[in-house]
Amino acid sequence: ETGVTQTPRHLVMGMTNKKSLKCEQHLGHNAMYWYKQSAKKPLELMFVYSLEERVENNSVPSRFSPECPNSSHLFLHLHTLQPEDSALYLCASSLGSYNEQFFGPGTRLTVL
């Protein structure tokens, strides 16, 4: 595997379910990001981890809970989501804050 991978690629869940999104980077980077992309809106940064420590939390509702167990893996735990949370969730990584961000293919989430 190379680059940034995300699983699952598609997820349909009910409002009472609990699920997790997974991201893995194989680039030796030390920063990882979660973004949300909704229709007709710019990408929104949700969370940033640098050296496994959360450095940015962009006023995201508590029903989204990130976890970064090491510099290669990032999770987004989901519970009691709302239909308006349906979107494409993108993971990215970079070497520090100054360098290019590389993105994964995304998870298309649908909340029923």
Place this chain on the structure above:
Amino acid sequence: KQEVTQIPAALSVPEGENLVLNCSFTDSAIYNLQWFRQDPGKGLTSLLLIQSSQREQTSGRLNASLDKSSGRSTLYIAASQPGDSATYLCAVNPGGSNYKLTFGKGTLLTVNP
């Protein structure tokens, strides 16, 4: 608060045409600017990163320019091909301890054969 605007929102051109996509930003205190390509329902592919000290960067048929003082960047695509059809996004990076890229809404490019 940094705001990024991309014009036009959509562009349709015949194959072979040269074209320019525009990106403007309100705060010139940026460290770099990145251009991405996004195919429908897919992730972002980094095309070019241009540092604030640079005027332009080139990769193949793509050329990105940056005028930091006026808050503008352009992405020039030469000899466009149907495979170039995608949404093109620009994002500005403030650098330092601030990891937040600010994105524009993108330009949807369609190249017709």
